[in-house]
Amino acid sequence: MRTRPGICGRKARFASEESALEAAAKAPFPLRPYRCGLCRNWHLTSRTKGMKLPRFEIERRRVTKDSTQAQPFVSSEVETR
Ligand SMILES: [Zn+2]
Numbered sequence: 781m782r783t784r785p786g787i788c789g790r791k792a793r794f795a796s797e798e799s800a801l802e803a804a805a806k807a808p809f810p811l812r813p814y815r816c817g818l819c820r821n822w823h824l825t826s827r828t829k830g831m832k833l834p835r836f837e838i839e840r841r842r843v844t845k846d847s848t849q850a851q852p853f854v855s856s857e858v859e860t861r
Pocket residue numbers: 783788789816817818819820821823
């Protein structure tokens with residue numbers, strides 16, 4: 781991803797992907813960490829369309845789906861508990 785200098789300066793920076801993910805997990809909307817080519821730190825972007833989702837976001841969506849529509853895979857998982 782190309783990062784423009786203005787965006788880099790304005791955004792929160794994280795020294796590692798881990799801390800960026802941590803912050804993303806706390807946000808009420810989907811955020812995705814990405815490595816900035818300018819400052820070599822991590823920023824968060826809300827553009828998750830067509831991107832690989834972080835694990836916690838996949839989990840979150842799976843749980844949401846779970847409660848709205850019963851999927852064969854998910855429901856069988858629940859039943860074994
Ligand atoms: Zn940056």
